[in-house]
Amino acid sequence: MNGLAVIIVNYRTPDLSIACIAALEEARRAFPGLRVVAVDGGSGDGSAARIAEAIATNGWSEWVTPLPLEVNGGFAFANNQAIALLAEGGEMPEAIALINPDARVRPGALEAMADLLDREPRAGAVGALLTHEDGRPQSSAFRFPSIRGEFCRGARTRAIERLLRVPPTSIQAAQAVEVPWVTGAAVMLRTAALRQTGLFDDGFFLYFEETDLMRRLRRAGWAVWHEPAARVVHAGGAATQIRDPGTGLPHAKRMPRYWYESHRRYFALAGGSGAAIAAGLAFFAGHAIWRARRLVSPRLNGGAHRSARDLLAYGWWPSRRDVTPSAPPLGPARHVAPSWMDAP
Template identity: 30%
Template structure:
């Protein structure tokens, strides 16, 4: 794309110590948007290592000035403020859009202009569908029911075997496209969410405006969720704080308490069962032990997450 050509889609990337992933991500974007004029904007929320690599090796990426570790939502908001296209496509640095995926997604958006946002399907490196494809806008009851339903919140999204596009509640935050005018209308991400559940909050506000959100299951992206460390204790803590922050924002005081105890009980189940199963299944001992270790702090340190993000960076 020439310097004076208006991009059809602005691709926003928030990096955090992403040197191991960013080259593959940018190469994937190029192969996914062969026919679509685009720009890539990146902000480094880490210590500057990813920005240094990008400046040296990936001149096609526009650098948005770093403000330190300001959070995923705030980082995307900064990138969006510099974007020139009518569509904003958020891509995690550990995600790789598959060939033609962005071309197909932009064409899909143009064929359904009344919608506000569009997404595809993400897969882990083994080819398994990412659970984030199936998020629903949660209710307090969902957090309680998650205690007896494999710890998952109620599943939304399209059926796993869907071949046609359809409406969903929430798009996978690692790969999602939003109309720039709708983004501006709702004010982008709520920056009080430091990490996790900010996309659920975003789509709650989009849906409250009466807009439709669509998924084309033929648009595919490979996403190494958690940058290869999906069961890290830090990731689970942030995820839990984010969920509770959403509950505190959108539910009544009673609803938030119900959600909080549902979260705690589900964590207890994982912590206990993981420890027990690690002793009973030697071939899977390492994974079950990691599961228990990741969720034990949620059980023991309830005050760290019970009130959500009180200053925007608890648990950092």
């Protein structure tokens, strides 16, 4: 592979980010020109200074560049700014790996992902297998959201899933396999693919941005792969605490507004306003079935708290902005703020 860069986006988890950088030192043997961009997404808690100090103190300045941002623009925006910084240097690396600060790369993980990109010339992205500290696997590869899937998510009834032949969202595999999309917590992207499709859509604040990117990669003819040989220890949503790292599904606690807004935007970009509305209606129809079941069995688990009310308030009726793509081209142009911060 002709060059690799790694991007780590921190938000108020400086200790994890520093540990994440330290875990990459061994990979420099396999990738002598490895570059790391350590982004701070407007944490405002001293994180940026602590990360910069650690870089200087540990002698990492030769290969790690801190990039403090003024605003918390979200995962998509922060990664885009780091990629633009890499582009300012002229020649881009062949691949860019995104590693969450709450993830720790095991020896050989980056090499396994790079090897897959070398073997599969049409692979635009390859995701690692996330694991717990004890080696137990976490959900790392997934099927795309669908309207039928939203109906089943609302109904939470296995019999309906079997009747509609809706497979599990998470994909488990013992060896490398092509999949619809992989987690953005540990993924390697081919730069040539990003040149064709553009970067992350910064109309997303958090969640669904990697799903959207991989949808666009596949639409452009690139493949997305999951490589279980690449193992990355993952603390699981240290900054947000939204998803269960074992299943990849939302925790039962109430989801934040931005989750619903990103969910709505994903469906709107993938299929237009009608798809976003249909996905919301499908969830409500399924939820009505679950409510009826709960009248009979009050102890049934209802999933995320107030999910139906919050979806009704934030997540089913798309705005004009939702159907407007906002993925910048790969290049050196950096931006002050993401498009989701623009006035309506």
